[in-house]
Amino acid sequence: MSTIAAFYGGKSIxxxxxxxxxGKVLMEKLFRTSPNLKVIYILVRPKxxxxxxxxxxxxxxxxxxxxxxxxxxxxxxxxxAISADLNQSDFAIxxxxxxxxxxxxxxxxxxxATVRFDDHLRHAVQxxxxxxxxxxxxxxxxxxxxAFIHISTxxxxxxxxxxxxxxxxxxxxPKKIIDSMEWLDDAVIDEIAPKLIxxxxxxxxFTKALxxxxxxxxxxxxxxxxxxxxxxxxxxxxxxxxxxxxLNGPNGIIIATGKGLLRALRATPKDVLDVVPVDIVVxxxxxxxxxxxxxxxxxxxxxxxxxxxxxPCNWGKMGPQVLATVKKFPFEKAFRRPNAxxxxxxxxxxxxxxxxxxxxxxxxxFCLWLTxxxxxxxxxxxxxxxxxxxxxxxxxxxxxxxxxxxxxxxxELSPEDRRVRTALT
Ligand SMILES: CCCCCCCCCCCCCCCCCCCC(=O)SCCNC(=O)CCNC(=O)[C@H](O)C(C)(C)COP(=O)(O)OP(=O)(O)OC[C@H]1O[C@@H](n2cnc3c(N)ncnc32)[C@H](O)[C@@H]1OP(=O)(O)O
Ligand SMILES: NC(=O)C1=CN([C@@H]2O[C@H](COP(=O)(O)OP(=O)(O)OC[C@H]3O[C@@H](n4cnc5c(N)ncnc54)[C@H](OP(=O)(O)O)[C@@H]3O)[C@@H](O)[C@H]2O)C=CC1
Numbered sequence: 001m002s003t004i005a006a007f008y009g010g011k012s013i014x015x016x017x018x019x020x021x022x023g024k025v026l027m028e029k030l031f032r033t034s035p036n037l038k039v040i041y042i043l044v045r046p047k048x049x050x051x052x053x054x055x056x057x058x059x060x061x062x063x064x065x066x067x068x069x070x071x072x073x074x075x076x077x078x079x080x081a082i083s084a085d086l087n088q089s090d091f092a093i094x095x096x097x098x099x100x101x102x103x104x105x106x107x108x109x110x111x112x113a114t115v116r117f118d119d120h121l122r123h124a125v126q127x128x129x130x131x132x133x134x135x136x137x138x139x140x141x142x143x144x145x146x147a148f149i150h151i152s153t154x155x156x157x158x159x160x161x162x163x164x165x166x167x168x169x170x171x172x173x174p175k176k177i178i179d180s181m182e183w184l185d186d187a188v189i190d191e192i193a194p195k196l197i198x199x200x201x202x203x204x205x206f207t208k209a210l211x212x213x214x215x216x217x218x219x220x221x222x223x224x225x226x227x228x229x230x231x232x233x234x235x236x237x238x239x240x241x242x243x244x245x246x247l248n249g250p251n252g253i254i255i256a257t258g259k260g261l262l263r264a265l266r267a268t269p270k271d272v273l274d275v276v277p278v279d280i281v282v283x284x285x286x287x288x289x290x291x292x293x294x295x296x297x298x299x300x301x302x303x304x305x306x307x308x309x310x311x312p313c314n315w316g317k318m319g320p321q322v323l324a325t326v327k328k329f330p331f332e333k334a335f336r337r338p339n340a341x342x343x344x345x346x347x348x349x350x351x352x353x354x355x356x357x358x359x360x361x362x363x364x365x366f367c368l369w370l371t372x373x374x375x376x377x378x379x380x381x382x383x384x385x386x387x388x389x390x391x392x393x394x395x396x397x398x399x400x401x402x403x404x405x406x407x408x409x410x411x412e413l414s415p416e417d418r419r420v421r422t423a424l425t
Pocket of ligand 2: 016017018019020021022023043044045047084085086087088110111112113114115127151152153154208228229230231232233246248249
């Protein structure tokens with residue numbers, strides 16, 4: 001049996017963001033490989049008229065958890081959905097639930113965040129900075145806590161070209177940002193946000209960087225690690241290939257390509273695109289939790305979960321592979337047959353956006369209107385083009401991330417664990 005899987009046996013684990021893309025895969029892997037764990041606490045907010053319990057029931061009955069039901073039939077008894085809202089200063093957790101979390105938790109995986117690039121700065125600060133600060137305060141009151149694992153992003157320092165596994169100081173003190181968000185109104189925040197964000201591309205990456213500073217400042221005597229994944233894509237192997245449940249990161253663009261919506265993407269074929277499958281990120285996350293709890297390093301460690309310097313994939317390889325796959329496995333109700341190519345400058349991008357994206361959508365909507373149906377394609381195409389404009393920053397340049405700590409950790413794994421968890425090389 002895997003040393004790491006055995007470590008999580010009997011453990012009480014707290015996961016924030018467990019209803020999200022990464023959180024679900026993390027939860028699934030824990031239940032499938034460590035079915036004798038004691039309990040997984042998840043902080044879940046009510047959403048879309050569903051109670052936390054209804055949301056958990058839906059997740060456990062999804063395709064992602066089919067294997068879990070075979071190896072961990074009592075999974076429903078081992079998961080504790082705690083009603084919580086990280087937008088609230090006290091997380092809106094009941095006193096009884098708080099007491100149970102504080103007295104029982106052994107490992108914390110903090111995945112929750114707002115990952116939207118166009119989120120309001122106030123909301124991004126509340127979730128990615130203040131909530132992290134609040135969770136660290138809770139963790140400092142957990143007598144049985146063995147490790148606190150914070151999920152950040154490899155792009156938290158995307159204003160730098162070469163990024164080491166260290167925490168870089170931010171130009172703004174996180175606590176001052178948190179305090180100012182409490183009394184500034186939205187109009188003033190909108191006015192000063194560009195100056196505060198500075199040379200970060202959006203509130204998301206800026207507040208993830210602030211969140212890392214808070215982890216460093218509020219670490220107290222906690223045993224903490226930070227993991228920085230790059231662009232997280234669908235599962236590679238576990239629990240089955242190709243699982244994804246949102247349009248974030250590469251997912252929306254690949255799906256738009258398969259649906260025949262996307263016909264032109266501004267990218268340079270030789271540029272490396274740093275994408276990592278979500279199950280590889282989760283494998284590293286669990287390995288880090290084990291290493292931090294068992295080996296107890298004397299200082300906080302940062303782990304880059306990136307592929308660029310270990311197993312690089314450039315656009316010239318990724319593009320044709322994606323096209324071949326979506327042609328081999330056609331999407332239902334596609335707008336057009338998949339066919340896309342790269343553009344390399346603003347002029348050709350504008351031209352192909354007009355000719356291959358906007359114009360066909362307008363013509364299609366005109367036909368819908370003529371036949372008494374509601375036009376919808378122009379709105380969808382505009383959303384796609386807006387999404388592409390927001391991710392362009394991450395596509396048109398490349399970064400270098402050192403992976404010393406991650407490679408050191410891989411060398412510490414048993415042969416069984418290394419076989420299972422090392423796919424970046
Ligand atoms: C030859 C070419 C072949 C193609 C090759 C492709 C290779 C892979 C491409 C790799 C690209 C990588 C770029 C990602 C870089 C990220 C780097 C940072 C690392 C991170 O930490 S990312 C963390 C995760 N965050 C994100 O990925 C961004 C989060 N998303 C957003 O911020 C919002 O989605 C966005 C972009 C602001 C758009 O917001 P909005 O317009 O409001 O859309 P919604 O997401 O709310 O969805 C509403 C509605 O629109 C539909 N929709 C959204 N996106 C798409 C899309 N891309 N294509 C089609 N439809 C889309 C969605 O279904 C919703 O419909 P409803 O009916 O539900 O309203
Ligand atoms: N996806 C990617 O490409 C990458 C992601 N990351 C990081 O990984 C982590 C997980 O990202 P990912 O899974 O993609 O994000 P998702 O948006 O899929 O999940 C975010 C999670 O946070 C929860 N959450 C958000 N707001 C609240 C709130 N107010 N109260 C309680 N829970 C809340 C969401 O709950 P709910 O379901 O209720 O909305 C959800 O479970 C994040 O920290 C992100 O920065 C890093 C690099 C790349």
